[in-house]
Amino acid sequence: MIIGDPSYFAIESSIDAIYDDPHLHEEGSFNVHILGFRYGKQTPEATWLEIAPQDVDERLRNRGKHVAAIVDTWDAGLIARLHLDWIWRWEPSLPAERGISPQEYQDLIYASQIEWAPDGDATFDDGSRILQFDVGDRVRLIAFRCTEDYLPEDGTLRELWMPADSYYGVLDDWRIAFLKDGDSRRNARR
Numbered sequence: 001m002i003i004g005d006p007s008y009f010a011i012e013s014s015i016d017a018i019y020d021d022p023h024l025h026e027e028g029s030f031n032v033h034i035l036g037f038r039y040g041k042q043t044p045e046a047t048w049l050e051i052a053p054q055d056v057d058e059r060l061r062n063r064g065k066h067v068a069a070i071v072d073t074w075d076a077g078l079i080a081r082l083h084l085d086w087i088w089r090w091e092p093s094l095p096a097e098r099g100i101s102p103q104e105y106q107d108l109i110y111a112s113q114i115e116w117a118p119d120g121d122a123t124f125d126d127g128s129r130i131l132q133f134d135v136g137d138r139v140r141l142i143a144f145r146c147t148e149d150y151l152p153e154d155g156t157l158r159e160l161w162m163p164a165d166s167y168y169g170v171l172d173d174w175r176i177a178f179l180k181d182g183d184s185r186r187n188a189r190r
Helices: 051-061 076-088 102-111 164-189
Strands: 002-005 009-018 026-034 037-039 115-117 128-135 138-145 158-163
Touching: 002 164, 009 164, 026 128, 026 138, 037 138, 051 115, 051 164, 076 102, 076 128, 076 138, 138 164, 158 164
Parallel strands: none
Antiparallel strands: 002 009, 009 026, 026 037, 115 128, 128 138, 138 158
16 A cells, blocks of 8 residues: 655555454554655565554654754755764764754754654664654655665665645555554454
Protein backbone atom coordinates (compact mmCIF):
# COMPACT_ATOMS: atom_id res chain seq x y z
CA MET A 1 0.00 0.00 0.00
CA ILE A 2 1.38 3.41 -0.98
CA ILE A 3 -0.12 6.64 0.32
CA GLY A 4 1.12 9.78 -1.38
CA ASP A 5 3.35 10.26 -4.41
CA PRO A 6 6.68 8.35 -4.24
CA SER A 7 8.32 10.91 -6.53
CA TYR A 8 7.50 13.61 -3.96
CA PHE A 9 6.51 12.22 -0.53
CA ALA A 10 4.83 8.92 0.29
CA ILE A 11 4.58 6.21 2.88
CA GLU A 12 4.61 2.60 1.72
CA SER A 13 3.84 -0.38 3.89
CA SER A 14 2.87 -4.00 3.64
CA ILE A 15 1.49 -6.40 6.19
CA ASP A 16 3.09 -9.77 5.60
CA ALA A 17 2.03 -11.65 8.73
CA ILE A 18 -0.61 -11.17 11.42
CA TYR A 19 -0.44 -12.83 14.82
CA ASP A 20 -3.13 -13.58 17.38
CA ASP A 21 -0.76 -12.95 20.29
CA PRO A 22 -1.76 -9.57 21.83
CA HIS A 23 1.92 -8.61 22.12
CA LEU A 24 2.68 -9.35 18.46
CA HIS A 25 0.49 -7.55 15.98
CA GLU A 26 1.79 -7.47 12.42
CA GLU A 27 5.05 -8.07 10.64
CA GLY A 28 5.84 -6.38 7.37
CA SER A 29 7.63 -3.43 5.84
CA PHE A 30 7.45 0.33 6.25
CA ASN A 31 9.17 2.73 3.87
CA VAL A 32 9.24 6.47 3.39
CA HIS A 33 9.71 7.90 -0.11
CA ILE A 34 11.19 11.37 -0.45
CA LEU A 35 11.80 12.85 -3.89
CA GLY A 36 11.97 9.43 -5.54
CA PHE A 37 14.28 7.80 -2.99
CA ARG A 38 13.15 4.99 -0.69
CA TYR A 39 14.21 4.96 2.96
CA GLY A 40 13.83 1.70 4.85
CA LYS A 41 14.24 -1.95 3.93
CA GLN A 42 11.76 -3.31 1.41
CA THR A 43 11.82 -6.94 2.39
CA PRO A 44 9.01 -9.14 3.66
CA GLU A 45 8.73 -9.13 7.42
CA ALA A 46 11.41 -6.42 7.75
CA THR A 47 9.95 -5.15 11.01
CA TRP A 48 7.23 -5.49 13.61
CA LEU A 49 4.60 -3.00 12.56
CA GLU A 50 4.12 -1.50 16.00
CA ILE A 51 6.77 1.20 15.99
CA ALA A 52 5.83 2.82 12.66
CA PRO A 53 2.15 3.42 13.51
CA GLN A 54 3.11 4.69 16.97
CA ASP A 55 5.65 7.06 15.42
CA VAL A 56 3.11 8.34 12.89
CA ASP A 57 0.50 8.83 15.64
CA GLU A 58 3.04 10.71 17.72
CA ARG A 59 4.01 12.95 14.80
CA LEU A 60 0.34 13.75 14.21
CA ARG A 61 -0.24 14.53 17.91
CA ASN A 62 2.83 16.78 18.00
CA ARG A 63 2.12 18.65 14.79
CA GLY A 64 3.92 21.98 14.81
CA LYS A 65 6.17 21.01 17.73
CA HIS A 66 9.10 19.53 15.78
CA VAL A 67 10.91 22.84 15.97
CA ALA A 68 14.65 23.51 16.03
CA ALA A 69 14.82 27.13 14.94
CA ILE A 70 18.55 27.44 15.47
CA VAL A 71 19.32 24.74 12.87
CA ASP A 72 16.20 24.43 10.70
CA THR A 73 17.59 26.75 8.00
CA TRP A 74 21.10 25.30 7.86
CA ASP A 75 22.28 23.51 4.74
CA ALA A 76 20.90 19.94 4.57
CA GLY A 77 24.35 18.42 4.03
CA LEU A 78 25.73 20.18 7.10
CA ILE A 79 22.78 19.01 9.19
CA ALA A 80 23.25 15.41 8.01
CA ARG A 81 26.96 15.43 8.85
CA LEU A 82 26.53 17.10 12.24
CA HIS A 83 23.58 14.89 13.10
CA LEU A 84 25.65 11.77 12.58
CA ASP A 85 28.62 13.23 14.45
CA TRP A 86 26.65 14.60 17.37
CA ILE A 87 23.86 12.02 17.75
CA TRP A 88 25.18 8.74 16.37
CA ARG A 89 28.94 8.91 16.81
CA TRP A 90 28.52 11.14 19.84
CA GLU A 91 31.77 12.97 19.89
CA PRO A 92 31.29 15.64 22.56
CA SER A 93 34.80 16.91 21.98
CA LEU A 94 33.76 18.27 18.59
CA PRO A 95 33.61 22.06 18.51
CA ALA A 96 30.41 24.07 18.53
CA GLU A 97 28.98 24.91 15.14
CA ARG A 98 27.22 28.21 14.46
CA GLY A 99 26.61 28.87 18.13
CA ILE A 100 25.38 25.43 19.22
CA SER A 101 27.38 22.75 21.01
CA PRO A 102 27.01 19.01 20.41
CA GLN A 103 25.18 18.64 23.76
CA GLU A 104 22.79 21.53 22.99
CA TYR A 105 22.06 20.03 19.57
CA GLN A 106 21.39 16.63 21.10
CA ASP A 107 19.06 18.12 23.73
CA LEU A 108 17.18 20.06 21.04
CA ILE A 109 16.80 17.09 18.69
CA TYR A 110 15.46 14.84 21.44
CA ALA A 111 13.19 17.45 23.06
CA SER A 112 11.58 18.39 19.73
CA GLN A 113 11.54 14.85 18.32
CA ILE A 114 13.28 15.98 15.15
CA GLU A 115 14.57 12.51 14.27
CA TRP A 116 11.73 10.46 12.80
CA ALA A 117 13.84 7.49 11.73
CA PRO A 118 15.30 5.13 12.74
CA ASP A 119 13.73 5.47 16.24
CA GLY A 120 14.41 1.82 17.02
CA ASP A 121 12.56 0.44 14.01
CA ALA A 122 14.36 -2.47 12.32
CA THR A 123 13.04 -1.37 8.93
CA PHE A 124 15.58 1.46 9.04
CA ASP A 125 18.52 -0.86 9.68
CA ASP A 126 19.56 0.04 6.13
CA GLY A 127 21.15 3.18 7.60
CA SER A 128 18.24 5.50 6.81
CA ARG A 129 17.85 8.69 8.80
CA ILE A 130 14.87 11.02 8.44
CA LEU A 131 14.72 14.39 10.16
CA GLN A 132 11.56 16.49 10.32
CA PHE A 133 11.44 20.21 11.07
CA ASP A 134 8.14 22.07 11.45
CA VAL A 135 8.83 25.55 10.11
CA GLY A 136 5.72 27.72 10.24
CA ASP A 137 3.16 26.31 7.82
CA ARG A 138 5.74 24.05 6.12
CA VAL A 139 7.61 20.88 6.94
CA ARG A 140 11.24 20.40 6.01
CA LEU A 141 12.38 16.79 5.63
CA ILE A 142 16.04 15.89 5.45
CA ALA A 143 16.69 12.23 4.71
CA PHE A 144 19.82 10.25 3.97
CA ARG A 145 21.46 6.92 4.56
CA CYS A 146 24.61 6.57 6.56
CA THR A 147 27.53 4.22 6.24
CA GLU A 148 28.66 1.83 8.97
CA ASP A 149 31.12 4.56 10.01
CA TYR A 150 28.22 7.02 10.47
CA LEU A 151 29.05 9.16 7.50
CA PRO A 152 26.41 10.34 5.01
CA GLU A 153 26.23 7.86 2.14
CA ASP A 154 26.88 9.51 -1.23
CA GLY A 155 23.82 10.09 -3.39
CA THR A 156 21.23 9.44 -0.68
CA LEU A 157 20.63 12.95 0.70
CA ARG A 158 17.19 14.40 -0.05
CA GLU A 159 15.71 17.64 1.21
CA LEU A 160 12.03 18.43 0.79
CA TRP A 161 10.08 21.48 1.87
CA MET A 162 6.34 20.89 1.66
CA PRO A 163 3.12 22.40 3.03
CA ALA A 164 2.43 21.11 6.55
CA ASP A 165 -1.17 20.25 5.59
CA SER A 166 0.08 18.01 2.77
CA TYR A 167 2.68 16.30 4.92
CA TYR A 168 0.40 15.64 7.86
CA GLY A 169 -2.39 14.66 5.45
CA VAL A 170 -0.25 11.84 4.04
CA LEU A 171 0.58 10.67 7.58
CA ASP A 172 -3.08 10.67 8.61
CA ASP A 173 -4.24 8.97 5.39
CA TRP A 174 -1.60 6.26 5.85
CA ARG A 175 -2.57 5.72 9.50
CA ILE A 176 -6.25 5.28 8.58
CA ALA A 177 -5.48 2.96 5.64
CA PHE A 178 -3.02 0.91 7.73
CA LEU A 179 -5.57 0.38 10.52
CA LYS A 180 -8.27 -0.62 8.00
CA ASP A 181 -5.90 -3.03 6.26
CA GLY A 182 -4.90 -4.68 9.54
CA ASP A 183 -8.52 -4.95 10.70
CA SER A 184 -9.70 -6.46 7.42
CA ARG A 185 -6.86 -9.02 7.43
CA ARG A 186 -7.63 -9.99 11.04
CA ASN A 187 -11.35 -10.31 10.27
CA ALA A 188 -10.59 -12.47 7.21
CA ARG A 189 -8.66 -14.90 9.43
CA ARG A 190 -11.62 -15.43 11.77
